[in-house]
Amino acid sequence: MDSKRRDFLKIAGLTAIAGIAAPSAFNSLLKGEAVASEAAAVGAHGAAAPTGKRWGMVIDVKKFTENPGLAEKCVSTCHTVHNVPDFGNKKDEIKWIWVDSFKHVFPDDSSQYKKPEALDSLPILTLCNHCDNPPCVRACPTQATFKSKDGIVGMDYHRCIGCRFCMAACPYGARSFNWRDPRGKDASGQPFIKAENPKFPTRMRGVVEKCNFCTERLAIGQIPACVEVAAQSKALVFGDLNDPNSEISQVLKTTFTIQRKPSAGTHPSLFYII
Amino acid sequence: MIEKALKGSTGYWVWMLFLLSIMGVGGLCYVQQFNYGLGITGMSRDVTWGVYISQFTFLVGVAAGGLMLVLPYYIHNYKAFGRIVILGEFMAIAAIAMCLMFIIADLGQPMRAMNVLLHPTPHSMLFWDMIVLNGYLVLNVLCGWVVLQSEYKGIKYPKWIKPFIYLSIPWAISIHTVTAFLYCGLPGRHFWLTAILAPRFLASAFAAGPSLLMVIAMILKKTTKFDVGREAQDKLVTIIGYAAMLNFFFLGCEFFVAYYSQIPGHMHTLDYLFWGLGHGDEVYNNLVPFMRASVVMGLAGIALIFVSRAKQSDGLLVVSCLLIFIAFWIDKGLGLVLGGFVPNMLDQVTEYYPSAQELGITAAIWATGFFILSILYKVAISVKLEKEA
Numbered sequence: 113m114d115s116k117r118r119d120f121l122k123i124a125g126l127t128a129i130a131g132i133a134a135p136s137a138f139n140s141l142l143k144g145e146a147v148a149s150e151a152a153a154v155g156a157h158g159a160a161a162p163t164g165k166r167w168g169m170v171i172d173v174k175k176f177t178e179n180p181g182l183a184e185k186c187v188s189t190c191h192t193v194h195n196v197p198d199f200g201n202k203k204d205e206i207k208w209i210w211v212d213s214f215k216h217v218f219p220d221d222s223s224q225y226k227k228p229e230a231l232d233s234l235p236i237l238t239l240c241n242h243c244d245n246p247p248c249v250r251a252c253p254t255q256a257t258f259k260s261k262d263g264i265v266g267m268d269y270h271r272c273i274g275c276r277f278c279m280a281a282c283p284y285g286a287r288s289f290n291w292r293d294p295r296g297k298d299a300s301g302q303p304f305i306k307a308e309n310p311k312f313p314t315r316m317r318g319v320v321e322k323c324n325f326c327t328e329r330l331a332i333g334q335i336p337a338c339v340e341v342a343a344q345s346k347a348l349v350f351g352d353l354n355d356p357n358s359e360i361s362q363v364l365k366t367t368f369t370i371q372r373k374p375s376a377g378t379h380p381s382l383f384y385i386i
Numbered sequence: 387m388i389e390k391a392l393k394g395s396t397g398y399w400v401w402m403l404f405l406l407s408i409m410g411v412g413g414l415c416y417v418q419q420f421n422y423g424l425g426i427t428g429m430s431r432d433v434t435w436g437v438y439i440s441q442f443t444f445l446v447g448v449a450a451g452g453l454m455l456v457l458p459y460y461i462h463n464y465k466a467f468g469r470i471v472i473l474g475e476f477m478a479i480a481a482i483a484m485c486l487m488f489i490i491a492d493l494g495q496p497m498r499a500m501n502v503l504l505h506p507t508p509h510s511m512l513f514w515d516m517i518v519l520n521g522y523l524v525l526n527v528l529c530g531w532v533v534l535q536s537e538y539k540g541i542k543y544p545k546w547i548k549p550f551i552y553l554s555i556p557w558a559i560s561i562h563t564v565t566a567f568l569y570c571g572l573p574g575r576h577f578w579l580t581a582i583l584a585p586r587f588l589a590s591a592f593a594a595g596p597s598l599l600m601v602i603a604m605i606l607k608k609t610t611k612f613d614v615g616r617e618a619q620d621k622l623v624t625i626i627g628y629a630a631m632l633n634f635f636f637l638g639c640e641f642f643v644a645y646y647s648q649i650p651g652h653m654h655t656l657d658y659l660f661w662g663l664g665h666g667d668e669v670y671n672n673l674v675p676f677m678r679a680s681v682v683m684g685l686a687g688i689a690l691i692f693v694s695r696a697k698q699s700d701g702l703l704v705v706s707c708l709l710i711f712i713a714f715w716i717d718k719g720l721g722l723v724l725g726g727f728v729p730n731m732l733d734q735v736t737e738y739y740p741s742a743q744e745l746g747i748t749a750a751i752w753a754t755g756f757f758i759l760s761i762l763y764k765v766a767i768s769v770k771l772e773k774e775a
Binding site: 204206212216220247251255272279280281282283285288289377 | 493499502571726732734
């Protein structure tokens with residue numbers, strides 16, 4: 113092929129690609145804008161998936177205070193369902209969801225005076241925020257952690273190389289690492305996973321894990337395990353942020369909620385009623 | 387040419403055996419870690435990176451430090467560096483080799499390391515770090531070896547190597563910039579989230595790398611006939627001195643921003659590193675003695691290095707270079723990475739203490755680096771001395 117002809121083909125090819133790509137790029141820009149304003153209307157803090165399900169959760173801390181022990185039950189149920197091991201020490205600890213105090217969950221809240229004394233004894237459920245703009249996904253060198261269209265930030269335990277870059281990147285401390293074999297036993301022969309749930313995979317040593325918003329349950333039409341535990345009290349409202357008629361959208365429209373570290377620009381999918 | 391590494395004095399063999407024994411002990415520690423998992427280290431859910439990643443970060447600087455020799459020699463045609471430039475290139479090779487070993491040692495699933503290539507992810511800084519580090523390794527092996535081989539054959543190095551030498555100059559900047567970007571692009575880690583992190587890394591690199599080189603050059607001067615020359619020595623003093631001063635200037639900028647703005651997140655880690663962080667009823671300060679020593683040693687090193695030149699004292703030069711090297715090793719090889727995890731994202735404090743196995747593996751990787759360095763330097767110096775004889 114002579115060089116002139118090759119150059120012509122190159123240019124023609126590039127023009128064709130540009131012709132196809134430019135309008136769609138322009139459209140997606142416009143779409144992004146439309147979504148941002150729509151999201152603002154339903155009270156979310158950032159751009160959301162334009163169509164389809166977009167999962168979110170409201171955590172009503174007041175209801176957890178009214179139902180003592182409920183938060184702990186959510187935690188234990190989640191950890192049982194997902195085969196989260198218990199090593200019995202803080203150093204190796206793995207947790208998907210846990211109860212923490214206000215000053216730790218919202219460390220940037222600096223109002224020095226006029227704080228109700230009870231604030232720090234509130235049982236505040238803490239879990240992965242399933243950010244719209246997740247720093248962990250940006251940091252991961254293998255795409256072992258990824259964001260799905262439905263807003264869920266997931267993990268591929270078979271691809272993770274265990275570099276723990278995502279743990280450095282997460283502004284919420286939501287991620288845990290398998291420092292040792294979670295399928296093993298302690299010195300007295302007790303397995304770290306007390307009762308294994310055969311419906312969910314156990315993990316191996318050397319990979320990161322975290323809350324998956326119960327993708328595996330959503331896939332078969334069930335609600336997340338913690339939400340199911342709290343169903344009666346409605347302490348956890350889980351639903352589709354894209355559906356203006358969903359319960360969660362109604363709650364967000366009518367109630368003042370706060371989010372963790374909004375200044376980090378991560379746009380969490382979790383909302384707190386304190 | 388490599389056969390030069392197989393002939394040496396008793397001292398040379400004792401040194402190599404000493405390194406091999408450390409490598410052996412560390413190797414056994416690594417077998418333990420491989421079988422048990424990273425839980426064998428002192429790292430935890432809160433402090434997820436320990437000495438491995440902090441050594442890696444520091445050694446990227448040592449590798450980049452070679453730039454301070456390559457640039458004057460090849461760009462500005464500064465002839466006095468003729469004998470020392472190869473030492474800089476070969477030091478970069480050993481340092482990058484250590485960096486790669488530290489990364490592998492830190493992986494939870496080292497067998498999956500190639501996933502970074504199988505699933506290339508341009509939005510991850512670790513992906514770019516892999517590219518620049520391996521690229522820099524290749525460039526230095528290529529440039530160092532080709533130039534030395536030409537000298538061995540008694541000819542001028544081939545023209546085609548020049549573009550690679552020129553490329554290695556911005557590449558040296560890139561390795562430390564991208565390594566800084568691993569840290570300074572993370573929202574929520576206030577201590578790392580600073581735009582002068584990359585410049586600070588480079589300043590400390592340009593002081594620490596040449597300092598180590600100078601110490602080794604002085605040892606070689608004592609033990610072999612190889613002398614880098616007075617002019618090269620004096621010029622390096624200027625480079626090390628100013629780079630070290632720049633590093634302290636940047637550190638001062640960090641202090642100003644944190645303590646003048648009074649933003650709690652910006653002050654916390656500096657409090658932890660330099661004064662002790664009061665948290666609840668406890669004060670956490672396990673790194674304070676190290677960090678304070680780092681500042682004192684660094685400043686003393688800067689003062690002494692200029693005195694050593696004025697007095698033309700090699701002994702003082704070695705002392706001042708060691709002071710600067712250790713000061714920046716503490717600053718970056720300890721404080722920078724570990725400090726970033728205190729307090730954690732929920733404003734809680736967990737302190738980190740490395741385990742014995744972790745230190746064994748760390749020592750073994752350093753020993754491997756010096757093993758590689760010794761072989762390369764043995765070859766380079768044998769060739770140089772042979773040609774001059």
